[in-house]
Every structure is written in structure tokens, then in C-alpha cells.
Amino acid sequence: MIFENGELVIPRLLDWVRARPDIRAVLRTGSRARGEADQWSDHDIELYSTDPEPYRDSDWLDGLGPVLAGVGLDGPWDNPARLVIFEGGAKVDFQVVPVARLHELTDELDDLHERGYEVLLDLDGTAARLPAASGAPENELPDEREFREHCEEFWFELGHIPRYVARGELWVAKLRDAGTKELLLTMIEWHALSHFGLDHDVWHNGVRMREWAAPGVWDRVDALFSGFVPEDVLRAASATGALFTELARDVARRNGFTYPEAAEQAF
Template sequence: MIFENGELVVPRLLDWVRARPDVRAVLRTGSRARGEADAWSDHDIELYSTDPEPYRRSDWPADLGPVLASVGLDGPWDNPARLVVFDGGQKIDFQIVPVDRLALLAEELDELHERGYEILLDLDGAAARLPAASGSGPEGELPDEQEFREHCEEFWFELAHIPRYVARGDLWVAKSRDWETKELLLTMVEWHALSHFGPDHDTWHNGIRMREWAAPGVWERMDALFTGFAPEDILHTASATGALFADLARDVAHRHGFTYPEAASRAFATE
């Protein structure tokens, strides 16, 4: 097993890279680059190549070792990306990036690299020109009143479907709609935190570290939002989700002089 533990990933990966003349630099991002990794952290690896296109094939990770699972994606720069779990449990998320992008990063770091990066290989000195990372995330953006109102109405529109699907016995669909409401709630949790702490407050992404960045009292209410598959459980969590959303949205509206669309909440009824 080529990737037996986290300590062996980088040297063995670089041995493989040095046999590939198209790869001119290797960067690592994510928690390992920031020195915040734990035993479950994966490796976020960027290979800067003069010819990224061949990496759209699915077979090349096997050159590194036995592969258990491999998922191909398009990366954020229209580049090949591959997420791989190797035998032994190590997970590596690869981005294969055109080497010319290093020149753009040297002018200004993007949000990902601003949080932190580590140079693992720099054959041509291009990565050495990158500015130091600040370690901070991007400044948060609060909505204007129209975006706020439309977001609230979308939330209550989605929540209104849940009792109907429960009544029909379509519990899978009800749970799917429930998750839609959770994603809309997450945005409101972020806006609420920014309203309390200011635009420099780091709300990360996808709910990561919410326990740390949410405003006081919010995290403690999350437990009620996730229960079982029984109809009464689904309705209970829907009600709890709606109550939390309404409380946060009203507070955001108050702080920014918006009008909260009270009528929209009447779309959700469990009776």
C-alpha cells in the first residue's frame, strides 16, 4: 500500500511526480497546508502541468497505488480534477491545473489560496513568486432587501411541501425537500452571523466550523433539526427548522431595516 499513513503521502507522491516532466509545480491547500489537520483530513493536491488534458482519464491514479474509488470532476478553472481513495484509506483530492495559472496567482491569490497553501515542488521557481497567504477567508456579503425577501419566500415555499408529502406517505421526497430547506437555512445562519459580527467574520463554507462561527445560541438549536424517518419526526424537524429560520431572518431584517415577509411563513401548515 503506497499510502499507508499521512506522513508517507508527500514523499511518495513527489517521487511519482518527478518522473512526469509535464508537472512543474505541486501545491497543497486545505487543512494540511494550514497546519490544522487531524487524523481524518484528506490531502488537497494541485499538480501544475504543461498538459492537463491527459489527466481527464480515469486510469492514472493507479500509477500511485491500488485505488478503491476514483471520481472525475471538472475543477474550478475548467481543469481536470480527480478525487481518489487509495487502499489503506488515504484520500487525495487532485486538481490538475495549467501551469500558466501560477502567474495569475502571483498577481493575486484567490479565496482558496488566501486561506493557506504549501509549496511541495517548484521546478521553475514560478510558485516562489506567489504572495504569502493571509490565512483569512473572503469578506462576507449580506443581501439587499430584494434578495433577502426572495430567499425567505423560497424557504417557506420549500418547507410548505413537507407536510403534503408526509400526508401522501412519500417520506423520501419529504426528506429531500427537508434538505433543501436546510441549505436555505444555512445561508440565513451565515447572514445572521455577519449581521452580528461584521463582514470580516469568517463563515467558511458548507457549514464547516459552524459551531465556532455561528452567532450565540444558534448551534445549540441544530440538534432539533435532524431526527428520524417517521412521519412525526419529519414534521417535528420541519417545524424546528422553520422556527429557527424565522427567528434568524427577523433579526437580520431588524438589523438592516428590511421588512420580513411574515405572510410567507403561513405557507407552512402541519394541520
């Protein structure tokens, strides 16, 4: 079994890999490769294979240990990917990648590997030729058109919430609310980058937001969420709109954009 006390045991993973001659290299990315992980962090493992296609099926996972749940996806290079929770609770995101992609990375790292990577196995010496990772995030701010469209989409989504609450459709209202939170998260990221600079690490999906958001933002997050009660749903929607407005106006000011004030009338 590959797990002990919920942790991925790399030597056992590599023992399994060595019995599969098609896998020529193993890399680890993500927070564990960067030394920023805690006990709850995912394990991001890349298996570089001469024949990735058979890994689209999930049978190969049986050799690693009992699987509680798994999701099969297409990876960023149209490669097989498996997101797995094993018995013991460890979550592992596997990418099974063509060996040719590893050769491409020796010329220039992509954004993911530029953040940091760790070579766990290198049977052919290809990974030894990878450039050193800078560790710097690859961030960018929107242009004015993207900014405006993002703001209008936010107010379009938020404007649906009172309508569904009035109909008594709280489930649908909460689904719309989830969409506004995703749009707000992007604005929180843009606001932090506008405040601190493009080399500021905003992580992803709101992870560690209390650490990277601009001052005062995290203190207002608790007011953005509600229970399953009409009045509370509307209160949280208003708080979400108020924070979005404040941050978006600041992003516009710092970047010379025009904030689309008329869009607020949709709510």
C-alpha cells in the same frame, strides 16, 4: 504505494510527480495548508501541468496506490479534477491545473489561495513569486433582493413537506427537508457574519459550526433532524422553520432589510 496508516506521504507523492515532466509545480490548499487539519481532513492537492487534458482519465491514479472510489469533475478553471479515496482511507482532492494559471496567481491570489497555500514543489520558480496569503476569509452578506428571494425559497421548500407527509411520501419529504437544511445553513452563516463581522470564518458546508455559529444556534441543531416517522418529520420541519424565522429576522434587523413575513404562510 502513497499511503501509510491512512496518511498521505508527501515525499512519495513528489517522487511520483518528478517522473512526470509535464508537472512543474505542486501546491497544497485547504485546512492542511493552513495548519488547521485533523486526522480526518482531506488532502487538497494542485498539480500544475503543461498538458492537463490526459488527466481527465483516471489511469494515472494507479501510480499513486489502490483506489477505492473516485469521482471525476471539471475544476474551477475547466480543468480535470479527481476526488479520490485511496486504500487506507485517505481522501485526496486533486486539481490538475494549467501552468498558465499559476502565472496568473503571481499577479493576484484568488479567494481560495488567499486563505492559505503551501508550495510542495516549484521546478520553475514560478510559485516562489506568489504573494503571501493573508489567511482572511472572503465573506459577503446578501443585498435585500437576494435575502428576500432566499427566504421565499426556504418557505417554498418547507411548505412541501406537510403535503408529502400527508400523501405518505416520506422519502420525498425527506429530500425536500434536505433542501431546507441547505437554505438554513446559508442563513446561519449570514447570521454569524451579521453578528461577528465579515472577517469571521464560517468555514463551509457547516464544518465546525459549533465553533463559528452565533451563540445559541448550535444548541438547537439537534431538534432539526428526524427519523422516518410522519410525526417526527413534521416536528423537525417546524423546528427548522422556527430557527430560520428567528435568524432571518435578526439578519434583516441588523442589515436594514425587510423580512418577507407573508412567505411563512406557505408552511
